[in-house]
Ligand SMILES: NC(=O)NCCC(=O)O
């Protein structure tokens with residue numbers, strides 16, 4: 001069993017770097033704001049390298065700044081079985097998303113050492129770069145490069161989307177903080193036998209059903225877009241509705257239509273970023289740019305939502321009535337134009353049966369009771385699909401993969417108030433270690 | 443008659459300070475970006491002070507940075523008759539809004555001097571500070587202080603709304619650029635016999651009806667608000683629509699509802715600024731702040747639109763269906779909150795009959811023909827109400843005031859492509875001078 005206090009200590013110690021907004025009065029009751037490749041991300045990375053080295057690992061960094069720590073096994077002829085996640089956070093994120101997965105993997109190393117446990121094959125711990133996609137707008141981009149799914153150059157040239165003066169690219173920031181490694185970012189240079197990732201659920205299901213562990217079978221599909229709407233700057237007081245090409249009103253209609261379309265398809269559509277020009281109370285904005293994030297369990301559903309949104313946005317820009325957004329609106333003689341850029345595509349993912357079994361058995365070992373078979377699961381846990389993307393999506397392309405979820409309060413994530421209790425974190429860390437050891441014995 | 447070439451030369455010379463985006467290939471085919479109290483606004487102010495001084499005026503600056511240049515008359519027992527406007531622009535504005543009014547007033551001084559014309563009473567030229575309200579979010583704020591309608595301290599403490607690092611207040615910027623004058627900003631310290639303002643129409647009517655001059659009888663009512671919507675940051679992939687409090691989707695519904703409400707009241711409602719937090723593709727925004735600008739000819743209509751918007755926004759934040767914005771939308775268990783701040787109120791304004799007559803007669807003098815009486819106007823012109831606010835709204839509270847409009851291409855303003863031809867500018871300057879001289883003789 002892992003040492004729960006030591007785990008919580010690692011979480012809160014590393015969370016001193018990049019502390020965010022408070023949600024309570026306690027010293028650990030703040031969120032996190034540790035954007036990828038920032039100065040505080042460098043501090044967390046330094047901690048990762050020093051700690052895993054001191055625990056007897058060999059550590060290397062690849063061209064995407066991914067950090068791999070390897071603890072030798074009895075035989076080193078096969079690649080390591082990995083546990084890991086990411087240390088970057090949302091601009092106003094919490095202390096558990098990603099961080100729990102990496103610190104629990106480090107706690108696994110400590111526990112193996114304390115108990116003089118020798119594994120058959122090496123065991124690895126990985127910290128993936130820019131999983132969030134919050135600063136550089138492709139989530140899981142660095143496991144994507146590792147998997148050969150994202151070209152290195154494209155990833156290196158990603159520009160920060162943080163407003164203000166941040167003109168950095170991934171490559172310039174990797175260089176600046178000293179984490180542009182020499183090892184090619186590839187499953188060929190850093191092979192994995194398997195990849196296990198512990199994560200908070202980021203949704204309300206486990207908490208609502210009072211289950212301790214989620215056995216994750218896969219991840220839903222999603223696509224990210226940047227939509228640009230162009231109209232005409234004009235005076236808010238002297239320009240009639242008829243003479244306007246209002247890029248913001250048009251974008252508001254599009255955002256609303258995307259929500260209606262997603263509702264109809266039982267999918268999700270969300271806008272998290274919106275910027276406009278020129279930004280003056282008495283000027284009708286002539287330029288708006290917004291993000292669109294479409295998700296659904298099936299790839300076909302994401303495609304269908306995208307297709308309907310493209311049609312609707314085209315119609316709305318042309319002043320036509322799509323999904324009733326123009327009801328009671330004043331008609332206009334002027335049109336806007338709309339342009340789409342696809343930023344990121346993550347098809348639906350199905351994890352590997354062997355790894356799912358290891359997680360399920362490790363959960364049963366810890367929590368006891370309940371049938372353990374392909375179909376059923378004990379009252380302690382639930383087979384589930386992740387709503388959020390994870391680096392495990394990309395590792396699954398080149399090695400057996402699965403994930404472990406633990407409940408989080410109110411199902412809330414990407415929020416400073418994100419919270420899982422020490423017991424919940426401890427449960428997850430125990431299942432993570434159990435799954436890795438079970439896989440090692442396979 | 444004024445010298446049209448010299449006028450155009452003044453316009454384009456001063457527009458070298460704060461040049462904006464190009465709309466054509468010619469050297470003067472760019473817009474303007476000369477925010478109030480910026481470095482380039484200082485350059486334009488220096489030009490104003492030097493030029494009017496060299497033309498024989500006494501120049502003083504008040505506590506709001508308003509610049510007053512006075513050319514003595516035969517008798518100086520009465521206050522001057524003023525012509526003026528403003529030299530600040532929108533962030534992506536044009537070369538004529540405000541600038542035409544000031545340069546035409548300076549050209550009037552040059553023409554009076556060239557022709558050794560002595561007026562009965564003094565003649566003044568004024569450059570008002572931050573008329574646009576684009577940087578400091580109250581339009582006409584400095585004529586408002588002069589009129590006793592806006593408290594000096596409130597105006598001095600206005601903060602820049604330009605995103606990024608601009609943390610300036612009006613007072614700090616007045617000090618920084620050396621334009622915090624000692625003279626109290628008040629109609630008592632700087633009295634006016636009358637105020638005439640030449641301006642481009644900023645709308646399409648004069649152009650569409652092929653008229654040379656607009657005789658402005660008044661200005662429509664308007665109010666500015668900042669609306670803040672608070673929801674909850676959450677994960678776009680792991681949070682169902684039901685569990686969201688999406689401040690951006692809610693704001694999109696509000697912006698659309700405000701448009702529908704204004705349409706029903708034959709009024710205008712516009713949003714020019716929108717900012718959100720945290721601003722990440724995969725985080726449902728928990729915080730949005732947007733501007734709302736409501737206008738109508740009658741004060742009662744503005745009040746009615748505001749009232750309906752307040753009710754609708756409250757309902758929309760609570761998840762209710764107002765103006766059909768929730769049709770086809772997924773219901774949510776979570777609510778947003780909404781808060782209003784009133785930033786600025788400008789009631790409907792009716793200019794002074796004496797000044798309106800002076801403008802009408804000066805128009806008739808220039809363009810010839812057409813009856814000149816209280817009711818009718820020749821084919822050359824049109825009696826009209828301004829959609830946009832102007833400093834004349836505030837001067838009208840303490841001295842007879844009227845305005846002169848000239849056509850602008852496509853009716854477009856607050857846009858780099860804003861354009862009035864040299865002949866149109868010349869017409870306006872001639873009518874401005876004619877109106878001032880007629881008033882001087884009254
Ligand atoms: N787990 C998580 O928050 N991942 C970020 C990628 C996503 O948007 O789903």
Ligand SMILES: NC(=O)NCCC(=O)O
Pocket residue numbers: 235237282539573574575581582644829830831832
């Ligand atoms: N004329 C002009 O653009 N004034 C700015 C104030 C307003 O918003 O109407």
